[in-house]
Amino acid sequence: MSQPPVRITGVPVTCRGLVFIYKVEGYDVVALSRVDLDIAAGEAVALVGPSGSGKSTLLSLMAGLLKPAAGSLRVGRHDLARARSAELQRMRATELGVVLQGDRNLLPYLSAVDNLRFAQRGGPRAGLPDPHDLLELVGLRGDAVARALPRDLTPGQRQQLSVATGAAIGGGLLLADEPTSQLDAEAREEVVAALLAVNVTGRTVVVVTHDPDIGVRFGRSVTIRDGRVGAEGRSGENFLVVGADGAVHLPTELLTELPPGTLLRVEAAGTGGILLRVAETESS
Numbered sequence: 001m002s003q004p005p006v007r008i009t010g011v012p013v014t015c016r017g018l019v020f021i022y023k024v025e026g027y028d029v030v031a032l033s034r035v036d037l038d039i040a041a042g043e044a045v046a047l048v049g050p051s052g053s054g055k056s057t058l059l060s061l062m063a064g065l066l067k068p069a070a071g072s073l074r075v076g077r078h079d080l081a082r083a084r085s086a087e088l089q090r091m092r093a094t095e096l097g098v099v100l101q102g103d104r105n106l107l108p109y110l111s112a113v114d115n116l117r118f119a120q121r122g123g124p125r126a127g128l129p130d131p132h133d134l135l136e137l138v139g140l141r142g143d144a145v146a147r148a149l150p151r152d153l154t155p156g157q158r159q160q161l162s163v164a165t166g167a168a169i170g171g172g173l174l175l176a177d178e179p180t181s182q183l184d185a186e187a188r189e190e191v192v193a194a195l196l197a198v199n200v201t202g203r204t205v206v207v208v209t210h211d212p213d214i215g216v217r218f219g220r221s222v223t224i225r226d227g228r229v230g231a232e233g234r235s236g237e238n239f240l241v242v243g244a245d246g247a248v249h250l251p252t253e254l255l256t257e258l259p260p261g262t263l264l265r266v267e268a269a270g271t272g273g274i275l276l277r278v279a280e281t282e283s284s
């Protein structure tokens with residue numbers, strides 16, 4: 001790259017008591033139930049948790065594609081619970097990028113570089129990143145790749161290009177839904193590197209994933225369970241959130257060691273803390 005990547009001002013996200021309900025044939029499906037979450041400007045956060053726990057719904061709310069049923073959601077200077085549709089449209093066009101699952105960000109008949117130019121149409125008039133710099137940023141180097149159609153790229157390269165389209169308008173927030181699903185380990189690594197490169201430019205990056213390793217690489221993971229924030233992990237430390245009903249959810253990676261039904265003994269740890277130990281059952 002001829003120049004270092006342009007610095008972007010990251011967008012912070014704050015959720016307070018966020019609720020979202022799908023209406024299905026007269027029934028209410030509560031997808032998110034009072035989510036509290038703070039994401040600082042420039043952070044990289046993985047949203048992890050079981051299928052159906054509400055991760056994609058939370059991402060769609062942050063993107064302004066769904067409207068909160070209750071609670072508040074701030075994305076930068078926007079109050080998404082109150083914003084009118086014109087404000088949401090402007091925000092999506094100029095301030096954030098969304099990487100959808102699979103190849104849905106890409107137009108099959110445009111080259112890699114033209115896909116980026118297309119993604120920039122409707123964006124801000126000034127200060128757009130150079131498409132060739134974007135390709136380089138996400139690890140797609142050389143003229144041949146820039147001129148290639150999506151079908152001539154590997155699945156991993158297509159996903160790197162999708163990440164670049166999400167960053168194309170130079171907005172301060174990148175949201176990605178399962179960007180590494182169905183990729184082999186090597187391609188996954190390239191896509192994670194692309195997301196981290198986008199984050200290093202200053203953008204806030206929020207990724208929905210089933211891959212706990214992404215949380216480790218990002219430095220922060222937030223576990224969503226049953227529509228609530230159930231646990232937090234930062235660089236090797238784990239935090240559990242006590243829910244309104246007293247429930248505590250374990251981080252996904254601990255569930256392999258402590259499957260549902262495990263009896264834990266709760267002990268005072270002496271320093272004002274508590275210790276959770278696996279209780280010995282009568283048969284053991």
Ligand SMILES: Nc1ncnc2c1ncn2[C@@H]1O[C@H](COP(=O)(O)OP(=O)(O)OP(=O)(O)O)[C@@H](O)[C@H]1O
Nearest residue numbers: 022024029030031050051052053054055056057058
């Ligand atoms: N369009 C929809 N209409 C009705 N219910 C929905 C819709 N989308 C999601 N849901 C329901 O909302 C809840 C949360 O779904 P969501 O897709 O947000 O979870 P997720 O954690 O992203 O799951 P996955 O990891 O499988 O993508 C689930 O109970 C799901 O069945």
